[in-house]
Amino acid sequence: xxxxxxxxxxxxxxxxxxxxxxxxxxxxxxxxxxxxxxxxxxxxxxxxxxxxxxxxxxxxxxxxxxxxxxxxxxxxxxxxxxxxxxxxxxxxxxxxxxxxxxxxxxxxxxxxxxxxxxxxxxxxxxxxxxxxxxxxxxxxxxxxxxxxxxxxxxxxxxxxxxxxxxxxxxxxxxxxxxxxxxxxxxxxxxxxxxxxxxxxxxxxxxxxxxxxxxxxxxxxxxxxxxxxxxxxxxxxxxxxxxxxxxxxxxxxxxxxxxxxxxxxxxxxxxxxxxxxxxxxxxxxxxxxxxxxxxxxxxxxxxxxxxxxxxxxxxxxxxxxxxxxxxxxxxxxxxxxxxxxxxxxxxxxxxxxxxxxxxxxxxxxxxxxxxxxxxxxxxxxxxxxxxxxxxxxxxxxxxxxxxxxxxxxxxxxxxxxxxxxxxxxxxxxxxxxxxxxxxxxxxxxxxxxxxxxxxxxxxxxxxxxxxxxxxxxxxxxxxxxxxxxxxxxxxxxxxxxxxxxxxxxxxxxxxxxxxxxxxxxxxxxxxxxxxx
Amino acid sequence: xxxxxxxxxxxxxxxxxxxxxxxxxxxxxxxxxxxxxxxxxxxxxxxxxxxxxxxxxxxxxxxxxxxxxxxxxxxxxxxxxxxxxxxxxxxxxxxxxxxxxxxxxxxxxxxxxxxxxxxxxxxxxxxxxxxxxxxxxxxxxxxxxxxxxxxxxxxxxxxxxxxxxxxxxxxxxxxxxxxxxxxxxxxxxxxxxxxxxxxxxxxxxxxxxxxxxxxxxxxxxxxxxxxxxxxxxxxxxxxxxxxxxxxxxxxxxxxxxxxxxxxxxxxxxxxxxxxxxxxxxxxxxxxxxxxxxxxxxxxxxxxxxxxxxxxxxxxxxxxxxxxxxxxxxxxxxxxxxxxxxxxxxxxxxxxxxxxxxxxxxxxxxxxxxxxxxxxxxxxxxxxxx
Numbered sequence: 011x012x013x014x015x016x017x018x019x020x021x022x023x024x025x026x027x028x029x030x031x032x033x034x035x036x037x038x039x040x041x042x043x044x045x046x047x048x049x050x051x052x053x054x055x056x057x058x059x060x061x062x063x064x065x066x067x068x069x070x071x072x073x074x075x076x077x078x079x080x081x082x083x084x085x086x087x088x089x090x091x092x093x094x095x096x097x098x099x100x101x102x103x104x105x106x107x108x109x110x111x112x113x114x115x116x117x118x119x120x121x122x123x124x125x126x127x128x129x130x131x132x133x134x135x136x137x138x139x140x141x142x143x144x145x146x147x148x149x150x151x152x153x154x155x156x157x158x159x160x161x162x163x164x165x166x167x168x169x170x171x172x173x174x175x176x177x178x179x180x181x182x183x184x185x186x187x188x189x190x191x192x193x194x195x196x197x198x199x200x201x202x203x204x205x206x207x208x209x210x211x212x213x214x215x216x217x218x219x220x221x222x223x224x225x226x227x228x229x230x231x232x233x234x235x236x237x238x239x240x241x242x243x244x245x246x247x248x249x250x251x252x253x254x255x256x257x258x259x260x261x262x263x264x265x266x267x268x269x270x271x272x273x274x275x276x277x278x279x280x281x282x283x284x285x286x287x288x289x290x291x292x293x294x295x296x297x298x299x300x301x302x303x304x305x306x307x308x309x310x311x312x313x314x315x316x317x318x319x320x321x322x323x324x325x326x327x328x329x330x331x332x333x334x335x336x337x338x339x340x341x342x343x344x345x346x347x348x349x350x351x352x353x354x355x356x357x358x359x360x361x362x363x364x365x366x367x368x369x370x371x372x373x374x375x376x377x378x379x380x381x382x383x384x385x386x387x388x389x390x391x392x393x394x395x396x397x398x399x400x401x402x403x404x405x406x407x408x409x410x411x412x413x414x415x416x417x418x419x420x421x422x423x424x425x426x427x428x429x430x431x432x433x434x435x436x437x438x439x440x441x442x443x444x445x446x447x448x449x450x451x452x453x454x455x456x457x458x459x460x461x462x463x464x465x466x467x468x469x470x471x472x473x474x475x476x477x478x479x480x481x482x483x484x485x486x487x488x489x490x491x492x493x494x495x496x497x498x499x500x501x502x503x504x505x506x507x508x509x510x511x512x513x514x515x516x517x518x519x520x521x522x523x524x525x526x527x528x529x530x531x532x533x534x535x536x537x538x539x540x541x
Numbered sequence: 542x543x544x545x546x547x548x549x550x551x552x553x554x555x556x557x558x559x560x561x562x563x564x565x566x567x568x569x570x571x572x573x574x575x576x577x578x579x580x581x582x583x584x585x586x587x588x589x590x591x592x593x594x595x596x597x598x599x600x601x602x603x604x605x606x607x608x609x610x611x612x613x614x615x616x617x618x619x620x621x622x623x624x625x626x627x628x629x630x631x632x633x634x635x636x637x638x639x640x641x642x643x644x645x646x647x648x649x650x651x652x653x654x655x656x657x658x659x660x661x662x663x664x665x666x667x668x669x670x671x672x673x674x675x676x677x678x679x680x681x682x683x684x685x686x687x688x689x690x691x692x693x694x695x696x697x698x699x700x701x702x703x704x705x706x707x708x709x710x711x712x713x714x715x716x717x718x719x720x721x722x723x724x725x726x727x728x729x730x731x732x733x734x735x736x737x738x739x740x741x742x743x744x745x746x747x748x749x750x751x752x753x754x755x756x757x758x759x760x761x762x763x764x765x766x767x768x769x770x771x772x773x774x775x776x777x778x779x780x781x782x783x784x785x786x787x788x789x790x791x792x793x794x795x796x797x798x799x800x801x802x803x804x805x806x807x808x809x810x811x812x813x814x815x816x817x818x819x820x821x822x823x824x825x826x827x828x829x830x831x832x833x834x835x836x837x838x839x840x841x842x843x844x845x846x847x848x849x850x851x852x853x854x855x856x857x858x859x860x861x862x863x864x865x866x867x868x869x870x871x872x873x874x875x876x877x878x879x880x881x882x883x884x885x886x887x888x889x890x891x892x893x894x895x896x897x898x899x900x901x902x903x904x905x906x907x908x909x910x911x912x913x914x915x916x917x918x919x920x921x922x923x924x925x926x
Contacts (some may be wrong), residue, residue: 474655478608483651484617487663488607491617491624492569495562497631499555506566514569515607522574523609538650538658 015390037123037436038130043191045082046198048130049073051123052086052184053206054388057213057440059090059182062326066229067213071194071203075220081135082190082220089181092145095152095172102128102141102164102184125158127186132157134189138168142183150174159524191221198391202223204340205382205389209328209424211335230339234540235329242274245311246319246358247429253308257296265299266292275318284314312358320360325426328387333366333422341367341420347460348422351453358444361427363446365453367461373418379403383440384424390438397439399423402450410463412469423450474525482536485515544707546729547689549628554688554742557681558627558661561621575607577619580679580817587816589876594825596680596811596877598609615673615784619680621645621663622673626688637691641916642670679817685819686726686774696723696776699753700764705731715765720753723766726858727779740764740783741830741915742772744795744804748899757911764789774815780808784824791824792919795831798861798896802886803879805829807837810877828924830915834889844924848914849905857901904924 035046051072058065070087093101103123129137144151155169196219203217207227212234217225243252262268269281276284285292288310290303299307311317328336333348348366355361366382373380383390383399394400403421413419425440433441440446452540489508496505512533518527545549581588586599589879604683607616625644629636636644644661655660657893664670677686685692697720702713710733713721724730741763743749749767752758758765764783768776784791793808795801809827811819837854839847849857861869872878873887890896902910918924 197821202709472654479651479654480610481608482614483649483661484613487617487649488620491620492562492566494624495558495627496566498553498558499631505563506570511569514572515575517572518569518574534649538652541648541650
C-alpha cells in the first residue's frame with residue numbers, strides 16, 4: 011500500500027519508470043540482492059500459479075552463466091495453470107495495478123515483483139524476457155519474447171510463436187537475463203530454496219546453479235493446503251486510498267448498497283445505522299462523495315463496533331500436518347511438532363499464526379534457536395534480528411521447557427494474513443503488533459510444552475540406560491573377582507564360574523530395572539574391552 | 542622358606558576372606574541383591590571411649606550395593622581389591638599398598654548410554670585403592686598387616702632388647718649408628734628379652750639420632766623409638782606391644798605445637814581416620830613428657846620455673862602461624878583433650894601464640910636435653926597423662 015500512496019505524487023512518471031527509480035524498495039539494490047530477488051519473485055509466482063489452483067507444484071529453477079561474467083540467466087518452470095496467450099504481453103510487459111480489489115492471501119502482490127525482475131533484467135542486460143506458456147485446457151504452447159517500453163509503460167512483443175502440444179503439459183516457463191552476483195548470492199538463494207521446500211512438502215522442487223550446484227526436494231505428500239478464498243475487504247482494514255479504489259470500481263449508485271456489496275461484515279441494518287450516525291444520506295451516489303466525506307466515512311468505519319469480525323476464508327495456512335512433514339523432510343529431527351492457531355484479527359486484518367518446532371536428530375546444536383520465518387508462505391531471510399518473531403523466540407525462557415543451550419532446536423513461525431505488518435520497506439521482518447505477538451507467544455508455548463514432555467520422557471529413558479550402563483560395565487570385573495574369591499584355600503578349587511555369576515547378576519538386575527530388557531547381549535553391547 | 546609366623550598369618554587371613562566372600566557369592570547364586578555391609582569410617586562414627594581412653598569405631602554401617610548408581614563403582618573396587626589381596630595371599634606374596642594399586646589398575650572401555658566409547662580406570666589414584674583397603678580391613682576385621690600387606694618402614698628403634706623377626710634373632714643394642722627399622726608387620730615380631738625401664742618415643746628423627754649417638758638409651762636403660770613425624774601403623778603397634786606385653790611405661794616427646802600434640806594423641810588414643818584399628822594400635826597409658834608450654838613459660842600456679850631463660854625464649858621461640866592457631870582451636874574441642882592440664886596448655890599457646898621445636902632444646906645443649914630435661918621431668922613426674 012505504501013507504493014501506491016507515494017505513487018500519487020509521481021503521476022507524471024509511468025509506473026514502470028517509477029518502479030525502476032525506486033528499485034531498492036523492490037529488493038533490487040545490487041547485483042547480488044537482485045539475483046536473489048529475481049529467483050524469489052519467479053518461484054513465488056510459480057507457486058501461486060499451482061497450489062492456489064489445486065495443482066501439486068513441480069518447480070524447476072535454473073541459473074546459468076552467460077558470456078558476460080556479470081550476467082546470468084534465470085529460468086523458472088512451473089506446471090501451473092498457464093497464462094492465456096492474449097494476456098501474456100500485459101501480464102509480463104506492463105506494470106499495472108490490478109483494478110480487481112478483492113482480497114485473498116497470495117505470496118506476491120499483484121505479480122509486481124516478477125515484473126520488477128523483468129524490468130531490472132532488461133535495463134542491466136538489454137535482453138528481453140522469454141515466456142513459454144500453455145494454459146490448462148489449451149492444445150497449444152505459446153512462446154513470447156517481450157520488452158517493456160518504460161516511458162510509455164507498454165509491452166513490446168519482439169517475437170511470438172506457438173505450436174501444438176505433444177505432451178500433456180500446462181504451465182509457464184519464464185526466462186530472464188540479468189546482472190547478478192552468484193558468488194555473493196549463492197548461500198542466500200540455496201537457503202531460500204530450502205526454506206520454500208520446507209513449507210511445501212507437496213511440491214517437487216529442483217534447483218540447479220551456474221556452478222552445477224544441484225538441489226532436489228522430492229514431493230513427500232499429495233496433500234495441499236486449503237486454497238484461499240476471495241473475500242471482500244473488511245471495513246476495519248481499509249484505508250483512504252483503498253476506499254477510493256473501491257468507489258472507482260463500484261457499479262452501485264446508492265451509498266447503502268455500496269457498503270453492503272463492497273465490504274464483508276456489513277449488512278443492510280449495519281450500513282443504515284452507520285450512515286445515519288455519520289449523517290450521510292443512504293441513497294447518495296458513492297461517486298459523488300467529497301474527499302472530506304470519504305475521510306469521515308473511513309474514520310467512522312474504523313471506530314464502529316457492530317461489524318461482524320473479519321472472516322478467515324481468504325487465509326491459507328500451511329497446516330500443522332504439512333509443517334511437521336516439511337520439518338521432518340528437510341531437517342531430519344528426532345522430534346517435531348506444529349500447531350495452527352485459530353484465526354485472529356489485528357486492525358481489521360484477519361491473520362493466522364502457525365508454529366512448528368523441531369529438535370535433535372540432524373539439527374546442529376547452536377547457542378540460540380534456529381528460526382525459520384515465513385509470511386504468507388514466503389521465507390524471510392533478511393533482517394532477522396529486528397523481527398518481532400526473533401524477539402519472542404529469544405525472550406522465551408527455554409529452560410522452563412527443559413532446553414538448555416547450546417541445543418539442536420529449530421523454530422518455524424508462519425504468519426498468514428491479508429496484510430502482513432512488515433517493518434520497513436524491505437518486507438523482510440514483521441513489526442511489533444500486540445495481537446500477533448500474543449498469538450505467536452501462545453503458539454510457541456504450546457509447542458514448547460510438547461517438546462518439554464518429549465525431552466522429559468527421553469531423559470527418563472536415557473537415565474535408565476545410563477544407570478544400566480553403570481552397572482553392566484562393572485559386571486565382568488565383579489564376576490571375575492568373585493570367581494577368584496571362590497577358590498578354596500585348602501583345595502585350590504573354584505566353586506563358581508564367572509559366566510554363571512554374570513547370568514545370576516543379570517537376573518537380579520533385570521528385576522531391578524524393569525523399563526528396559528536386560529539380557530546377556532547387553533554385556534557385549536556395553537563392554538568394548540578391559541585392558 | 543617362610544617363617545612360621547607368616548604362614549600362620551596367611552592361613553588365618555585366607556580363611557576370613559573365604560568365609561566372608563562365599564556368603565556374598567551364595568547370596569548371588571540365590572539371586573539376592575549383592576551387597577556388603579561395611580562399618581562406617583567417618584568422624585560421626587568415631588566414638589571416644591572414656592573408660593578405655595580410646596578412639597573407637599562406632600556401630601554404624603554402610604550398605605554398599607552393587608546395583609546402586611552411587612555405590613556401583615566402589616562395590617566393584619572393593620571386590621577387585623579383595624581379589625588381588627586374596628590372590629597375593631594364595632601365592633605367598635607380600636604386596637605393598639602401591640603394588641596393589643598397580644595390580645588392580647586397568648581400563649574398562651565401554652559404550653555409554655549415548656553410544657559413545659568411554660574409558661574408565663578401575664581406579665585412578667592410589668588414594669582410591671588405599672581407601673578400599675581400609676574398607677576391607679573394617680569389613681573383615683583384619684588389619685592390612687595381617688593380610689601380609691607391606692608399607693614403607695618409617696619408625697626406628699634401639700635399646701637393650703633382642704627380638705626374633707622372621708627366623709632371625711636381632712639385638713637392638715647392636716645396630717651401630719643406625720637403628721632397627723620397625724617392620725610393616727610388627728605382630729610377627731617375637732620379643733625375646735629386654736633390659737629397659739621405659740620407652741621414649743621422639744617425634745623428630747634428627748633428635749632421635751642425636752640421643753642415640755650420645756648413648757642416652759644405654760645410660761638411662763631406655764628403648765628409644767622415633768616415628769619420624771606422623772607415626773605409621775607399624776610404629777604405633779610396636780610401641781603398644783612394648784607397653785602391653787613388657788609393661789614398660791611410654792613417654793612421648795614432640796614439638797611444642799598443635800601438630801606435636803596430635804602426634805602424641807595418635808599414639809595414645811588413636812587417629813580419627815583409622816579409629817577402627819585403635820584397639821590394636823593405641824597405647825592408652827602413654828604420657829606426654831614435653832615439650833609443654835609450661836616448660837617454656839613456667840607455671841606460677843604450681844611454682845614451676847621455665848626451662849628457658851627470657852633470652853633463650855627470644856632466640857628459640859617461633860611465632861605461631863594462623864594455621865597453628867586454627868589447629869589448636871580444633872584440638873581444644875576434641876573430647877580427649879578436654880582435661881585440666883591440656884586446656885591450660887592450649888590456652889597458654891593461644892595467649893602466647895608461640896611454638897617451639899625439640900631441636901631448640903638440643904641447641905641449648907644436647908647434654909641439657911639428655912641429662913637434665915628428660916630425666917628430671919620423668920623423675921618429678923612432670924608429664925601430662
